[in-house]
Amino acid sequence: MAPPPLLLALALLAVLAVVAASQLAADGRSTRAVWLRGLASATLRGGVTRSVAVLAIVPALTLTVMTASHRAEDRLRNDRMLIAESAGSAAAQVEAFLARHVTGVRSAAETLSLGGEPDAARIRQWLLKYHPIYPDFLTMLTADASGLIRSGSRYVDGRAQLAPPQGRAVNDREYFRVPMEAGRDYVSNAFRGRGFGTDPLIAIASPVLVDGEPWGVVQGSLNVRAFERLADSYRRLLGASFLLVDAQGLVIYAGAETGYDFLEPVRDRPLGRLLEDPTLVEVTSRDGLTPLVAGHARTATGWHVILLKPKPTFRAMLDDVLAVAGWWLLLVALLAGTLAFGLARRVTRPMERLTRALDAYEVGQRSPFRAIDRLPSEYREVFRHLHGFAVRHANRHRQLAQSLAQEARLREELQQVLDRRELEILDRTRQLAVANQELQRLSRTDALTGLPNRRAFDESHERLWRAAARDGAWLSVILFDVDFFKRYNDRYGHPAGDEVLKRIAAALPLCLNRPADVAARYGGEEFAVVLGDTGLDGAHSVAERIRAAVAELGIEHWDATERLVTISLGVAAVHAQPTADPADVLVRADAALYVAKQQGRNRVALDESPASHPTPRLRLVETR
Numbered sequence: 284m285a286p287p288p289l290l291l292a293l294a295l296l297a298v299l300a301v302v303a304a305s306q307l308a309a310d311g312r313s314t315r316a317v318w319l320r321g322l323a324s325a326t327l328r329g330g331v332t333r334s335v336a337v338l339a340i341v342p343a344l345t346l347t348v349m350t351a352s353h354r355a356e357d358r359l360r361n362d363r364m365l366i367a368e369s370a371g372s373a374a375a376q377v378e379a380f381l382a383r384h385v386t387g388v389r390s391a392a393e394t395l396s397l398g399g400e401p402d403a404a405r406i407r408q409w410l411l412k413y414h415p416i417y418p419d420f421l422t423m424l425t426a427d428a429s430g431l432i433r434s435g436s437r438y439v440d441g442r443a444q445l446a447p448p449q450g451r452a453v454n455d456r457e458y459f460r461v462p463m464e465a466g467r468d469y470v471s472n473a474f475r476g477r478g479f480g481t482d483p484l485i486a487i488a489s490p491v492l493v494d495g496e497p498w499g500v501v502q503g504s505l506n507v508r509a510f511e512r513l514a515d516s517y518r519r520l521l522g523a524s525f526l527l528v529d530a531q532g533l534v535i536y537a538g539a540e541t542g543y544d545f546l547e548p549v550r551d552r553p554l555g556r557l558l559e560d561p562t563l564v565e566v567t568s569r570d571g572l573t574p575l576v577a578g579h580a581r582t583a584t585g586w587h588v589i590l591l592k593p594k595p596t597f598r599a600m601l602d603d604v605l606a607v608a609g610w611w612l613l614l615v616a617l618l619a620g621t622l623a624f625g626l627a628r629r630v631t632r633p634m635e636r637l638t639r640a641l642d643a644y645e646v647g648q649r650s651p652f653r654a655i656d657r658l659p660s661e662y663r664e665v666f667r668h669l670h671g672f673a674v675r676h677a678n679r680h681r682q683l684a685q686s687l688a689q690e691a692r693l694r695e696e697l698q699q700v701l702d703r704r705e706l707e708i709l710d711r712t713r714q715l716a717v718a719n720q721e722l723q724r725l726s727r728t729d730a731l732t733g734l735p736n737r738r739a740f741d742e743s744h745e746r747l748w749r750a751a752a753r754d755g756a757w758l759s760v761i762l763f764d765v766d767f768f769k770r771y772n773d774r775y776g777h778p779a780g781d782e783v784l785k786r787i788a789a790a791l792p793l794c795l796n797r798p799a800d801v802a803a804r805y806g807g808e809e810f811a812v813v814l815g816d817t818g819l820d821g822a823h824s825v826a827e828r829i830r831a832a833v834a835e836l837g838i839e840h841w842d843a844t845e846r847l848v849t850i851s852l853g854v855a856a857v858h859a860q861p862t863a864d865p866a867d868v869l870v871r872a873d874a875a876l877y878v879a880k881q882q883g884r885n886r887v888a889l890d891e892s893p894a895s896h897p898t899p900r901l902r903l904v905e906t907r
Contacts, residue, residue, distance in 0.1 A: 362595070363576055370580040391409060391423075403433065421438060423443075425501055426452075426502070458487075462489055463497050469487070471486040472530065472531060473529055473533060474546075475546075476504060483507045522592055526590075534547045534549060542568070564576060575591045727739035733788065747813055757816060757818040758859050760869055762872040763826070765808040784804070787850070819855075830852055833849065833850045849885035851879040853873060855874075855875055
């Protein structure tokens with residue numbers, strides 16, 4: 284007895300034949316006569332009818348059954364193999380990711396160990412240097428041997444920002460105790476932060492050794508959301524969900540589609556079977572309803588890397604189909620291929636002839652559509668219409684060519700005029716742009732010294748103020764002028780006084796630390812400097828360098844106290860706030876400059892108001 288799939292194919296073939304005959308009888312004649320005439324006809328319709336009656340259902344049925352069944356089996360087998368191999372690859376990626384960050388923290392600790400016990404400035408400099416290299420660290424910190432945080436930083440909006448420690452301690456954390464006691468690197472299990480936020484984290488720490496003794500630790504808090512990139516790659520490439528579970532069976536990271544939450548224990552869940560028996564290739568979803576293909580691998584830290592993918596369905600049905608219809612499906616597939624080849628030849632031969640005629644057609648040449656012998660009747664009508672079209676097209680082409688030639692001459696003349704005008708406009712535009720750029724430069728530059736003028740300084744001060752207010756950072760201003768400058772002009776003349784201002788202006792940029800710092804001629808013999816992200820101590824150091832640099836110029840001034848040209852400087856700083864007045868720090872710097880003048884000149888005076896200090900001070904600090 285024939286297998287059921289073959290009987291089904293023959294039955295559907297008979298139904299299709301009846302339907303085809305009914306369509307041919309649409310003009311009212313008997314179904315039998317039209318059917319026989321259609322089969323015997325030399326028209327393309329007759330040939331297609333004879334072939335489609337056999338090919339319409341048999342190849343579709345056989346190919347569908349064979350392809351679907353093979354794909355179902357292959358998919359399951361390949362999914363198991365691919366998920367298992369991919370889990371190992373994912374574990375290697377996790378280890379490489381952790382190793383890179385461990386190396387970074389260790390390198391930072393070794394850097395801090397150089398040169399003796401690190402001070403606050405070195406620690407801050409280290410944080411701002413290393414944290415941008417490892418942006419997946421949500422926070423980084425240093426703690427001394429007592430566990431007190433010395434300095435910390437957060438990575439926010441693509442940049443590292445210093446975060447004040449505010450007296451917090453971490454001596455109760457494993458990531459502090461293990462490096463301090465064992466003197467080695469440490470990678471923690473997952474936990475929630477408490478100091479700089481409550482984000483899900485993994486701590487990586489390394490001891491800082493000064494002269495062979497533990498000084499403290501360097502620690503980076505790795506945001507577990509960093510594994511989202513790895514999860515996305517496996518979700519996109521394999522359609523698989525990614526989970527990372529620590530050695531205690533707690534979830535470090537899980538895609539939202541898995542239903543597992545951060546720090547959720549999985550040993551009592553369906554996934555727990557995979558932790559106990561890594562050879563399993565199938566588990567169920569968290570609710571126990573969906574069968575899943577699973578891959579599992581462990582990292583060097585004892586973590587479990589798990590990939591899950593829904594298991595293909597209908598496998599039993601496809602296995603039954605293959606067991607019953609295997610050889611019959613192969614035979615029918617061969618028959619369908621032979622009939623399809625004959626159908627393709629009958630359909631494509633006239634189409635190929637039509638294609639060659641269309642390729643050979645050229646306007647003004649003899650029509651290639653004149654020969655219509657040995658063509659089906661449908662194609663003869665097509666060739667007759669194409670021949671008539673070719674004749675009409677040639678006549679219209681001649682008329683169009685004449686019109687186009689005249690239009691081309693007019694267009695060329697017009698284009699020449701437009702090109703000349705465009706060149707003139709471009710030349711004028713370039714001249715105006717150059718002039719405008721020069722005016723902009725001159726309006727912002729002091730003509731005598733070449734430094735930015737008062738207008739440029741005010742713009743820079745406003746820009747740096749907004750940036751400091753946005754980031755909650757410090758901003759400092761230095762105002763200074765030349766001591767006894769009027770006496771100098773009276774004795775040596777104004778040209779000599781101008782030369783003094785030029786030499787001071789040339790020395791001023793060499794005293795600044797960063798490209799963002801701005802120095803300008805504020806007016807007359809007065810100069811101004813604005814320092815972004817700089818507190819009073821840093822501004823004091825810059826002011827001292829400027830004072831010393833001017834003194835080292837050794838410009839003679841017999842009417843001055845020290846017989847040399849010197850300057851007096853006032854320094855003020857502010858912790859910028861959006862609601863504060865930007866001009867306040869200028870007023871306080873000017874007041875400090877007045878104090879420096881009153882106390883003997885050739886000195887630096889610091890603003891004594893609380894706004895210039897992280898904590899209030901009781902007295903004015905003056906330096907010379």
